[in-house]
Amino acid sequence: MKPDPTRAAQANNVVSPSPEAILRAVELLRRGQVVGLPTETVYGLAADGLNPAALARIFEVKQRPLFDPLILHFADAAGAFAVAEDVPETARELARRFWPGPLTLVLRKKEIVPDLATSGLPNVALRVPSHPVAQALLRAFAGPLAAPSANRFGRISPTDAPAVRTELGEAVPLILDGGPCAVGLESTVLFLAERPPALLRAGGIPLEEIEAVVGPVQRAAPINDRPLSPGQLKHHYAPRKPLRLVRHAGEVPSQVDAGWLAFGTQNASTPFPGVMENLSPTGDLREAAANFFRAMRRLDENERVATLYAFPLPAWGLGLAINERLERAAG
Numbered sequence: 001m002k003p004d005p006t007r008a009a010q011a012n013n014v015v016s017p018s019p020e021a022i023l024r025a026v027e028l029l030r031r032g033q034v035v036g037l038p039t040e041t042v043y044g045l046a047a048d049g050l051n052p053a054a055l056a057r058i059f060e061v062k063q064r065p066l067f068d069p070l071i072l073h074f075a076d077a078a079g080a081f082a083v084a085e086d087v088p089e090t091a092r093e094l095a096r097r098f099w100p101g102p103l104t105l106v107l108r109k110k111e112i113v114p115d116l117a118t119s120g121l122p123n124v125a126l127r128v129p130s131h132p133v134a135q136a137l138l139r140a141f142a143g144p145l146a147a148p149s150a151n152r153f154g155r156i157s158p159t160d161a162p163a164v165r166t167e168l169g170e171a172v173p174l175i176l177d178g179g180p181c182a183v184g185l186e187s188t189v190l191f192l193a194e195r196p197p198a199l200l201r202a203g204g205i206p207l208e209e210i211e212a213v214v215g216p217v218q219r220a221a222p223i224n225d226r227p228l229s230p231g232q233l234k235h236h237y238a239p240r241k242p243l244r245l246v247r248h249a250g251e252v253p254s255q256v257d258a259g260w261l262a263f264g265t266q267n268a269s270t271p272f273p274g275v276m277e278n279l280s281p282t283g284d285l286r287e288a289a290a291n292f293f294r295a296m297r298r299l300d301e302n303e304r305v306a307t308l309y310a311f312p313l314p315a316w317g318l319g320l321a322i323n324e325r326l327e328r329a330a331g
């Protein structure tokens with residue numbers, strides 16, 4: 001067998017999450033370095049959440065604008081709420097129900113949270129991830145880790161370790177390989193610093209499940225200048241190739257260089273030319289979410305594909321979160 005030079009190059013910073021690798025990661029984090037971290041949603045680019053120089057390194061590596069604040073990750077709810085002021089009872093209820101898991105709560109911040117983590121906002125985003133490697137690193141580090149998705153700004157979020165490597169390359173000294181992400185979409189971001197609660201980003205926990213706990217949640221359209229969530233820029237999650245949302249069968253292109261993000265049997269009735277990635281042949285929205293970014297990345301890298309196409313998915317459960325990402329990827 002011929003040695004594969006790509007794999008050899010990847011091997012030097014993508015490592016299996018052994019106890020030694022966790023210690024090495026802690027050491028790097030204490031020195032203000034960044035580390036690639038698996039979570040149940042997407043891979044994160046982690047740094048010491050209380051060290052402004054380390055936070056600055058995240059923005060530098062991701063080429064992320066400073067106005068887009070970061071999520072602080074904690075091993076448990078007690079740690080998370082300790083950096084927040086005026087924690088409402090709804091936050092505690094949601095934490096009991098969904099943490100650890102793909103939910104981020106935005107609350108009033110305490111003084112200890114650096115301005116760079118919140119982009120100068122008075123609120124901080126808090127999350128307790130469930131991935132065992134994220135939990136192990138957070139416990140070993142014994143402090144909050146800021147971690148945005150480990151992609152360059154505006155690009156497709158990575159849902160496995162090789163994708164982190166492709167996105168950020170040598171700039172990350174260590175990427176812990178925790179396998180493919182089970183959820184596959186970023187956490188749901190909920191604004192709780194004022195009443196009523198507002199949805200800032202649809203994500204891994206369906207809105208219906210949150211409303212079952214806290215009642216009606218305000219939904220705001222993702223627009224460029226909404227101060228509540230600076231990260232909701234219109235063009236985001238974007239492949240290099242154009243992505244078009246197809247809303248009617250009449251808009252189906254006849255090109256053979258089309259790359260389809262299909263779902264269930266939705267593409268089965270018409271003969272579709274081009275390359276097909278079916279997110280879930282059985283029409284399961286959770287499976288579709290888990291496959292979404294990886295499928296988009298594969299079409300983006302496929303030489304036979306010039307343009308990506310997708311129909312919107314059913315607008316309930318995780319379908320809402322997937323559609324939000326499709327719309328913004330189509331920009």
Ligand code: TXA
Nearest residue numbers: 041044069070123124125148149186187228229230231
């Ligand atoms: O699942 C996730 O949340 C992943 C994994 C790695 O944990 N992280 C993630 O981070 O998606 P990022 O930085 O790609 O997205 C964070 C989102 C952005 O839309 C940002 O604007 C919003 O959360 N956000 C962060 N802090 C905020 C704050 N103080 N107020 C309002 N929105 C905030």
Ligand code: MG
Nearest residue numbers: 148149157186
């Ligand atoms: Mg992101």
